[in-house]
Amino acid sequence: MQTFDTAIHAAAADIRLSGVTKAYDAQSVVIPPMDVEFRPGEFTVVLGPSGCGKSTLLQMIAGLERVSGGKIIIGGKEVQDLEPKHRGCAMVFQNYALYPHMTVAENMGYSLRIAGVPKLERGERVAAVARMLGLSDYLSRKPSQLSGGQRQRVAIGRAIIREPGVLLFDEPLSNLDAQLRHDMRVELSELHRRIGATSVFVTHDQVEAMTLADRVLILNKGRIEQFDAPKVIYRSPASVFVAKFIGAPPMNILDVTGDGSALRFADGQLAADYPGSGPFQLGIRPEDILLDRQGLVQCEVRYREDLGSHQIIETQLAGQKLRISTAFGGEETGANLSLSLPRERLHLFDSQTGRVIPGAFASH
Structure with missing residues (x-):
């Protein structure tokens, strides 16, 4: 047999x-x-x-x-x-x-x-x-x-x-x-x-x-x-489509503008140093965002989900939705948060094609 x-x-x-x-x-x-x-x-x-x-x-x-x-x-x-x-x-x-x-x-x-x-x-x-x-x-x-x-x-x-x-x-x-x-x-x-x-x-x-x-x-x-x-x-998603399709919650995709030395949100807040000019889309995973009292990015808490092991905090940043996944407690609805966006965790996408710009935040 x-x-x-x-x-x-x-x-x-x-x-x-x-x-x-x-x-x-x-x-x-x-x-x-x-x-x-x-x-x-x-x-x-x-x-x-x-x-x-x-x-x-x-x-x-x-x-x-x-x-x-x-x-x-x-x-x-x-x-x-x-x-x-x-x-x-x-x-x-x-x-x-x-x-x-x-x-x-x-x-x-x-x-x-x-x-x-x-x-x-x-x-x-x-x-x-x-x-x-x-x-x-x-x-x-x-x-x-x-x-x-x-x-x-x-x-x-x-x-x-x-x-x-x-x-x-x-x-x-x-x-x-x-x-x-x-x-x-x-x-x-x-x-x-x-x-x-x-x-x-x-x-x-x-x-x-x-x-x-x-x-x-x-x-x-x-x-x-x-x-x-x-x-x-x-x-390392190759496009905005992939970045938004993979992940729960998915990667945050935020509109930014380059002035030749830095990327800024619509309200003028600094997102990251970058030598390019014009419109871009900036990506970061919710779990890569740091709650940091010394952080340079300010946003407002809109909603919070407590999932036991972690929390999902939905905020408003320069008129755009930003989700944060954290094990630490967040402020109540309406409160302001200070955030840090680690440069090594950022992704930059072409605003026209939606494709990633390789090495945009590589260390020099």
Whole structure:
């Protein structure tokens, strides 16, 4: 009998998109020409708001949507004209897509039965996957007799039993409650380490992205805003869009004006020394702002949330909203606060393009 580890272990394949585009007509371009590579064995999360093209991208890789142009190369082989079953991918859907009249064992083993895998081998592989996903006691049950988390594990089991080189996940946790989402994130992370397939996971949930991904690809209107490790994206956002999309609460983005030697807020307060002139956008994370009685920046408290471990203080600075995350107590509504904005924690963005200005506050 095959052992657990040898029964389920994928040969990871790289995925390359070269000039891939998707358009329904000249006015409906969902994905402008895109060039991107997903490394073998990597867990990539595609993150973005609703309508940004992330599910369309996944479905083009899977073969459920035809590309309008360009090439999709999986494991060194062009696949954009191949049927889904010939691409070496397996997909897990948001709605589970289980056969209600089949048992758990029959659902997981269905693709093997269609492929002509002998019954004995099929049973061994179903048993191995069931042990892996904690489903051994549920093999004779129908989907209607399972919880949401158990049904999602069956859907994952049905995908990995084929031993694919590529696993595709289309918002698989969005129908689960908060605790189950957390538990499934842990299970998916462990699953990825054990089977080694190249995984592409689509979500609009930044917590899933930051906790699961080796790298996060952030999409905005079908275009790649940034593609990097979660910590890099959080600490060094490439654009205002990324800065505001990642983080809870998100990065503060404030309008400032450069006079050739310094950046100032609309009320004349000094934000930071900087040699540029003209309008800019200044970014700083709420947790990087210091409550400092000697601080040079003055603002007014508008609202405060006490979250136990820390507080979120919403203030008004030169007519703009500024959020502060701190473990220390803040003043009551209407009080004035003095702040320091550490230079090494500031980010400067071009006011026209929204892109970061690299090295704007680098030490000299």
